[in-house]
Amino acid sequence: MHYNADTLDDYLHRALGPEPDADIHAHLETCTDCRALYDELAAVRDWVRTAARAEELEFPSIIKARVWERIREQPLQPSFADRLRALWRPMIAVPVAAVIAGFVYLGIPGVHGGSQSPGVAATYLLEEHAALASDNPLADRGLIVPASVVDGGQASGLIGADDSAPSSER
């Protein structure tokens, strides 16, 4: 049995539990193939660390200067949560709540005393009809209008609905 590179990598970087760690440790004492792979992985790790130390850079002082410059240009701003909290101060919250309540009251029909009035009043329509009927009484055959509008209360409510129908007065 041999261990694969991933498992040996985890072993090399101490990422395994005590039991598999001990098993691999014992296995590497006897298995030359696994030992060779392990040594190769360790060599890569050492190469990375050595190269990293060799390529280490000093902290440029220009960064510090630029950070302070940016901070002076853009000082600390209150966070969004802070700005939201500030809105809840009574001085602002009470008028805002009153305005919202006003909108809600006006926006819901029925809350403030009945339905909206129609755009044109019924009496206006009746008056208009009466004016038309006086010019041409047959213009609106079949329409029901109050008798008082047409003939001052002498005619029936039905105008021209059925001219041939027997009348009690005939």
Place this chain on the structure above:
Amino acid sequence: MGVPRKPPEPPTQEATEFLERAMEQYGKATYNFAYRLTGNEADARDLTQEAFIRVYRAWRSFQPGTSFLSWIYRIVTNLHRDELRRQKGRFQEEIPEDNAPQEYGGSKPLAVDPVEDYMAEQLGGPLAKALSQLSTDQRQVIVLADVEEYSYQEIADIMGCSIGTVRSRLHRARALLRRLVIREQQQHPES
């Protein structure tokens, strides 16, 4: 209505001292970490600068008793990832539609290679060159594990992913790095 709270405080001497001490103690480590991720000094300077500005603005969210270096590495990692996404998006917008992504030297599409090519030209040492061959996530995980020597759990916390993700990224990255290092050693045996 909630209980009135005190308004946000203006910048204090405390914040200033916090940042000053942070740059003094961790400036070099942060800059080197940024350099390993970006592969060139100009980008590393910008990234480090931005990270310390974030530190200043969010200094209250740092929990005393935890590792400052882990905290700032998390900031640098996130900033770097965001910046690369922005850059790659810009490159992809400039590529005409008929230029479909192609395989080039591995699994990377041609559309994002100008960034990698530019970075490879800017790199100095052999490690920087080897790291430039890895993807962003692989580079981050290798630097944290093999250079900074963090545990898998710490890396998962810094990168904001699961240990399983860290482990699989590390395995792929190390396998690739092993090939690159062996090639490098064959080409330059003295190094």
